[in-house]
Amino acid sequence: MDSAKESSAPETGAQYRCSSCGAPVTFDPSQQALACEHCGNSDAVKIPLEEIPEHCIAEALRRPERKGYDIPVRRMRCQSCGATVDLDPGVVAGKCAFCGASAVASVEEESRVWRPESLLPFKVSRDEAAHAYHKWLSSLWFRPGDLKDSAINEISGVYLPYWTFDARADSWWTADAGYHYYETVTYKDSQGNTKTRRERRTRWEPASGRHYDEYRNVPIYASQGLPVSICRAIEPYPWENMAAYDPRFLSGFGAEEYVVDAVEGWSRGQERMNGWEREKCSRLVPGDTQRNLRVVTRFSEAKFRHVLLPVWIVAYSYKGKTYRFLANGQTGKASGKAPYSWVKISATVLIAILVLVLLGLYLGM
Numbered sequence: 545m546d547s548a549k550e551s552s553a554p555e556t557g558a559q560y561r562c563s564s565c566g567a568p569v570t571f572d573p574s575q576q577a578l579a580c581e582h583c584g585n586s587d588a589v590k591i592p593l594e595e596i597p598e599h600c601i602a603e604a605l606r607r608p609e610r611k612g613y614d615i616p617v618r619r620m621r622c623q624s625c626g627a628t629v630d631l632d633p634g635v636v637a638g639k640c641a642f643c644g645a646s647a648v649a650s651v652e653e654e655s656r657v658w659r660p661e662s663l664l665p666f667k668v669s670r671d672e673a674a675h676a677y678h679k680w681l682s683s684l685w686f687r688p689g690d691l692k693d694s695a696i697n698e699i700s701g702v703y704l705p706y707w708t709f710d711a712r713a714d715s716w717w718t719a720d721a722g723y724h725y726y727e728t729v730t731y732k733d734s735q736g737n738t739k740t741r742r743e744r745r746t747r748w749e750p751a752s753g754r755h756y757d758e759y760r761n762v763p764i765y766a767s768q769g770l771p772v773s774i775c776r777a778i779e780p781y782p783w784e785n786m787a788a789y790d791p792r793f794l795s796g797f798g799a800e801e802y803v804v805d806a807v808e809g810w811s812r813g814q815e816r817m818n819g820w821e822r823e824k825c826s827r828l829v830p831g832d833t834q835r836n837l838r839v840v841t842r843f844s845e846a847k848f849r850h851v852l853l854p855v856w857i858v859a860y861s862y863k864g865k866t867y868r869f870l871a872n873g874q875t876g877k878a879s880g881k882a883p884y885s886w887v888k889i890s891a892t893v894l895i896a897i898l899v900l901v902l903l904g905l906y907l908g909m
């Protein structure tokens with residue numbers, strides 16, 4: 545298209561060029577390639593079948609040996625939510641991808657984060673994600689009419705930083721198992737007549753047991769740009785598509801820097817697995833009901849990886865509150881929150897009441 549723009553583009557490692565015509569190219573999720581809009585050529589990004597390294601937990605205490613992304617990036621920090629995003633210099637960052645604020649400033653000091661060793665590349669294209677967003681938006685009820693027209697439709701592709709953990713869990717549990725039984729009791733009613741009724745009682749017996757499990761790829765979001773609940777809502781990720789880190793996958797996208805280190809990540813990972821172990825042990829308690837469940841879990845053979853996971857995000861503020869739509873960049877699974885219109889809800893409730901009243905009158909006649 546424009547040779548002027550092409551020649552003025554910064555000569556950085558992050559800007560890849562078409563092997564056929566030399567125009568700047570970015571990663572195209574639908575082709576899994578650096579695709580050229582100029583001549584139609586596409587250079588496939590081969591996923592090397594090398595082993596993705598895993599670290600034992602003790603290594604989390606060490607300082608990272610390999611930092612950054614292996615390519616020059618622009619570090620941008622949002623003044624509003626504090627998220628730090630590293631951008632391919634070719635990506636224009638107007639607003640913060642996480643909160644929609646436009647107060648985004650570049651950070652001069654160099655990134656000190658661990659070099660990611662693996663990632664799930666984007667598979668869902670920008671157009672597919674935008675389509676999913678509009679479909680989601682139009683499926684909502686009782687939303688303010690101006691929501692759909694407002695200029696909130698900027699969709700950003702961002703790699704989120706995660707720690708993933710593998711571990712063996714050995715749990716010991718104790719609980720009181722309750723068994724129901726029925727007794728016939730006699731009582732006097734208000735007229736003084738003797739009557740009988742069956743009442744339920746519970747007999748409590750101590751119970752205990754063990755439970756073993758192996759967890760693989762337990763994902764822990766390692767940053768602060770997004771609430772954990774919305775990140776979990778778009779799980780699971782297809783881990784079998786994991787690729788060794790290659791900076792070309794980042795071309796055209798941003799990557800959020802982690803703020804939760806691997807040590808803190810491991811304690812959150814254990815918390816998450818503890819929750820699952822508790823549920824599983826609870827199911828093992830015999831009887832009809834239970835109380836005083838205590839579970840002690842010991843983790844062993846724990847390993848971790850630093851991975852980047854792809855998401856499409858639409859973030860915007862509406863009347864001072866932040867709302868977001870997220871789609872898993874591999875599976876397209878989406879989740880979001882949008883403001884309600886109380887005017888529309890009240891109107892609907894009033895109409896419903898009116899219908900009921902009229903129906904009541906009609907049936908009463």
Ligand SMILES: [Zn+2]
Binds near residue numbers: 567584
């Ligand atoms: Zn080309």
Ligand SMILES: [Zn+2]
Binds near residue numbers: 622625627641643645
């Ligand atoms: Zn922000």
